[in-house]
Amino acid sequence: MWATADDVIADWIGEDVPTNKALVSRWVARAERYLRREIPSLQARIEEGAEPDLRETVVDVISAMVARVFRNPEGIRQRQETDGSFTGSITFAGDTPGELFLTDRERDSLLAPQDRKGAQTAFTFGPDNYAGGGHRPWCSLMFGAKYCSCGVDIAGRPIFEEA
Structure with missing residues (x-):
């Protein structure tokens, strides 16, 4: 009690x-x-x-x-x-x-x-989180966009936003 x-x-x-x-x-x-x-x-x-x-x-x-x-x-x-x-x-x-x-x-x-309301959390991502062959974690597709921003769709590997 x-x-x-x-x-x-x-x-x-x-x-x-x-x-x-x-x-x-x-x-x-x-x-x-x-x-x-x-x-x-x-x-x-x-x-x-x-x-x-x-x-x-x-x-x-x-x-x-x-x-x-x-x-x-x-x-x-x-x-x-x-x-x-x-x-x-x-x-x-x-x-x-x-x-x-x-x-x-x-x-x-x-x-x-x-x-709590307004609580902020921090997160990081970068080359260590990248397994290769797929889209970068920060690619527009990861956030619901229709088009790739890292280049995997046209080159088979990330060509834009290289780390």
């Missing part, structure tokens, strides 16, 4: 703090199961310890997920109130208000660093 009902209650901002710890604990357990399904590698990465703040981030995300459920248990999309000449409205975020869900930012914070 990563988070507790006390974590959710301690993180609560504003009034209407949940008082039924057993109910909060059930929702915390649901949120944890949700995270295990969505990000199966999470437990192993926490145990590995290579990402120093991962466990705390998981607790933060679970707390936020459960708080969203408790702040809008009826699953209302929008609430509008009128009192005389004054009107106010509140619109709840998310595709499924009142249910457990991960925001894109929360999901990104729980993914492995190489899987």
Whole structure:
């Protein structure tokens, strides 16, 4: 178990703090199961310890997920109130208000660093990767083009872009 009902209650901002710890604990357990399904590698990465703040981030995300459920248990999309000449409205975020869900930012914070949005990876290729007789790795055909840019189609071997 990563988070507790006390974590959710301690993180609560504003009034209407949940008082039924057993109910909060059930929702915390649901949120944890949700995270295990969505990000199966999470437990192993926490145990590995290579990402120093991962466990705390998981607790933060679970707390936020459960708080969203408790702040809008009826699953209302929008609430509008009128009192005389004054009107106010509140619109709840998310595709499924009142249910457990991960925001894109929360999901990104729980993914492995190489899987996060905007993560960049480097790769190299060159003569060492070339087996001969075929197209060069950087030939236009390797990227879905219709025509060869390395010369194999006309000479049987690469004649352009020689290394």
